[in-house]
Amino acid sequence: MSRLQIIGRTLFPSTTRKGLLAAIFLGTVLLSVGYVIGKLWLEVPVVFLSGVLWAVCVLREIRRVASLLFLVMMGAAAAGYMAYLSHVLMLTAACTIMLAWDLHQFEARLLDLDEPATQEMEKHHLQRMLIVLVASILAILVDSLLRIRFQFIVLVLMTVFIILILNQIMLMVRGGSKPAKPKI
Amino acid sequence: MTNRFWFLGLVIYFLVFAGLAFLDGGLILMAIPLLAYLGVALYFAPGAPDLVVTRTLSTDNVPEGRTVTIKVSVTNRGQDLEEVLVEDLISNRLILVEGKTRRRLALPAGGTVDFEYTVRGPRGKFRFEGVRATATDLFGLFQRQRVFPAPASVLIFPTMTQLRQIHIRPLQTRGFAGPILARRGGSGVDFFGVREYQMGDSPRRINWRISSRHEQEFYSNEFEQEAITDVGLILDSRKQTNMVEHDVTLFEYSVLATASIADAVLQDGHRVSLLVYGFGMERVYPGYGKVQKKRIMQALAQAEPGDNYALESLVYLPTRLFAARSQIILISPLNSDDLHPLFRLRAQGYEVLVVSPNPLQYGTQLRAKNLQAKKPDVEELNSSVLRLAQIERGMLFGYLRRTGIQIVDWQVDQSLSKALHAVIAQPHHARLVTGVTR
Numbered sequence: 006m007s008r009l010q011i012i013g014r015t016l017f018p019s020t021t022r023k024g025l026l027a028a029i030f031l032g033t034v035l036l037s038v039g040y041v042i043g044k045l046w047l048e049v050p051v052v053f054l055s056g057v058l059w060a061v062c063v064l065r066e067i068r069r070v071a072s073l074l075f076l077v078m079m080g081a082a083a084a085g086y087m088a089y090l091s092h093v094l095m096l097t098a099a100c101t102i103m104l105a106w107d108l109h110q111f112e113a114r115l116l117d118l119d120e121p122a123t124q125e126m127e128k129h130h131l132q133r134m135l136i137v138l139v140a141s142i143l144a145i146l147v148d149s150l151l152r153i154r155f156q157f158i159v160l161v162l163m164t165v166f167i168i169l170i171l172n173q174i175m176l177m178v179r180g181g182s183k184p185a186k187p188k189i
Numbered sequence: 190m191t192n193r194f195w196f197l198g199l200v201i202y203f204l205v206f207a208g209l210a211f212l213d214g215g216l217i218l219m220a221i222p223l224l225a226y227l228g229v230a231l232y233f234a235p236g237a238p239d240l241v242v243t244r245t246l247s248t249d250n251v252p253e254g255r256t257v258t259i260k261v262s263v264t265n266r267g268q269d270l271e272e273v274l275v276e277d278l279i280s281n282r283l284i285l286v287e288g289k290t291r292r293r294l295a296l297p298a299g300g301t302v303d304f305e306y307t308v309r310g311p312r313g314k315f316r317f318e319g320v321r322a323t324a325t326d327l328f329g330l331f332q333r334q335r336v337f338p339a340p341a342s343v344l345i346f347p348t349m350t351q352l353r354q355i356h357i358r359p360l361q362t363r364g365f366a367g368p369i370l371a372r373r374g375g376s377g378v379d380f381f382g383v384r385e386y387q388m389g390d391s392p393r394r395i396n397w398r399i400s401s402r403h404e405q406e407f408y409s410n411e412f413e414q415e416a417i418t419d420v421g422l423i424l425d426s427r428k429q430t431n432m433v434e435h436d437v438t439l440f441e442y443s444v445l446a447t448a449s450i451a452d453a454v455l456q457d458g459h460r461v462s463l464l465v466y467g468f469g470m471e472r473v474y475p476g477y478g479k480v481q482k483k484r485i486m487q488a489l490a491q492a493e494p495g496d497n498y499a500l501e502s503l504v505y506l507p508t509r510l511f512a513a514r515s516q517i518i519l520i521s522p523l524n525s526d527d528l529h530p531l532f533r534l535r536a537q538g539y540e541v542l543v544v545s546p547n548p549l550q551y552g553t554q555l556r557a558k559n560l561q562a563k564k565p566d567v568e569e570l571n572s573s574v575l576r577l578a579q580i581e582r583g584m585l586f587g588y589l590r591r592t593g594i595q596i597v598d599w600q601v602d603q604s605l606s607k608a609l610h611a612v613i614a615q616p617h618h619a620r621l622v623t624g625v626t627r
Binding site: 076086087095096114125126129130138141144155157160167171174175 | 218
């Protein structure tokens with residue numbers, strides 16, 4: 006990837022890149038605000054720097070750190086949740102961080118081939134993310150509006166059930182997706 | 190499933206277990222957006238791609254240094270593919286000059302994508318097996334991959350240098366007109382002898398000086414017939430002979446010499462055959478002209494050095510494959526074991542010319558270059574060892590010259606034409622075989 010191309014993409018970003026930078030910014034702000042409100046001052050610069058680092062990596066098209074920064078910021082959201090910071094802020098931040106991680110990988114896949122993302126592909130991708138975000142927001146609303154108590158055993162059984170379902174999904178998908186090995 | 194899927198799965202598991210461990214439902218709640226993301230990706234997971242691939246090449250054989258353009262057309266016979274990466278699988282020895290060998294795009298049902306690219310490569314045969322299609326969902330969590338066959342191949346011929354006419358003089362010639370003096374009378378320009386006048390001889394051919402000494406008879410001048418001959422090229426592809434050091438061989442120079450000589454000899458009209466002796470015995474039967482040149486180039490394009498214990502020595506050279514008393518041109522760096530097989534060839538009446546790329550000079554230059562570039566594991570060559578090797582090679586050549594074999598000791602950094610013509614221009618006196626019949 007030439008420097009000129011990188012500069013070009015920085016000055017004239019695609020829809021995906023604009024969305025990505027907005028998601029990183031929003032996630033960083035939400036987490037920072039949450040920690041500031043909770044008066045956990047030490048964590049604020051960590052969160053802020055992670056966000057800035059991620060944005061810089063996006064602009065310089067460094068892809069490998071996306072998953073690491075995703076883990077760091079999700080960890081910050083989870084830690085904030087456990088520290089009784091605003092649940093809405095933490096959950097919303099988690100959603101935006103997930104969105105940023107997804108958009109970073111999506112943009113990277115397209116940049117790999119030096120082809121601009123077709124408008125159609127970007128549109129479908131963003132539509133799909135919207136479905137995910139709506140489902141996530143519903144979950145957040147459920148948390149804030151409803152109080153549900155489970156007995157611990159019920160919680161364990163539900164967890165086991167979720168794990169079994171995930172395992173079944175993996176088995177089903179693995180059964181149909183064996184990679185092809187070409188001979189040259 | 191991709192690595193991203195496993196990563197996401199781990200994060201979800203971790204959040205769920207952390208929620209259980211800390212008895213905090215909020216952590217499990219935090220996994221819900223990720224589960225929703227996974228669920229949507231699963232719902233829209235791609236099916237196995239079903240494509241029809243056609244490939245066309247601009248040419249199926251090309252000289253080294255020229256380019257080949259490949260056009261690939263891919264049609265989607267199956268369901269809509271939101272994101273598919275279509276890659277043409279090419280050998281890593283080919284250099285991409287223009288275009289791309291892969292495209293990532295959305296391909297609807299019935300849709301077609303065409304792409305074109307240009308490659309260049311070294312001598313050899315290159316096969317294009319197929320096109321790999323990887324269909325992915327838009328989140329990049331699930332993928333299906335398949336290779337669709339679209340076989341094709343391209344032969345890249347070796348380079349060759351232009352050589353002037355190679356003057357050869359084997360004992361046996363063929364009946365067709367050509368550039369070689371045939372040691373028999375016929376139509377030609379060189380004076381051959383005088384014979385009695387026969388009915389039908391042109392009056393211009395009458396030798397009046399001799400005829401004047403005889404009252405009853407006339408005598409005609411006879412000219413030496415010029416004819417073509419059989420030329421057998423033998424390319425030595427034994428690895429132990431061609432290896433200079435580690436993975437460096439002289440074989441490419443041998444191939445270049447063989448291709449150049451074949452071209453020059455075919456242009457003179459001779460009947461040429463080729464034997465590649467080394468890993469196996471690849472044979473091109475005798476023939477003439479452009480068609481034969483193409484056959485020889487095809488064989489040379491696919492020739493590779495190799496080891497075969499059964500063919501370690503030239504002793505097993507199948508000489509009966511060459512016409513009796515024809516010209517044999519052996520292209521080989523030679524080693525000391527090759528003396529007796531070459532003597533045998535001379536004893537059988539073949540006229541032998543050996544073109545020998547010099548491994549010592551090549552190895553020395555290469556080593557000097559590597560030392561200058563400060564490459565690791567390169568030692569300076571002991572000058573006494575080099576001198577001994579050169580003396581040994583000189584002695585080998587001396588033995589061969591005494592039996593009437595012409596040797597071209599080719600320093601590969603110099604012109605082949607110069608080295609070859611310096612030798613064949615010299616008068617060729619020493620012969621073991623005598624008794625030329627007319």
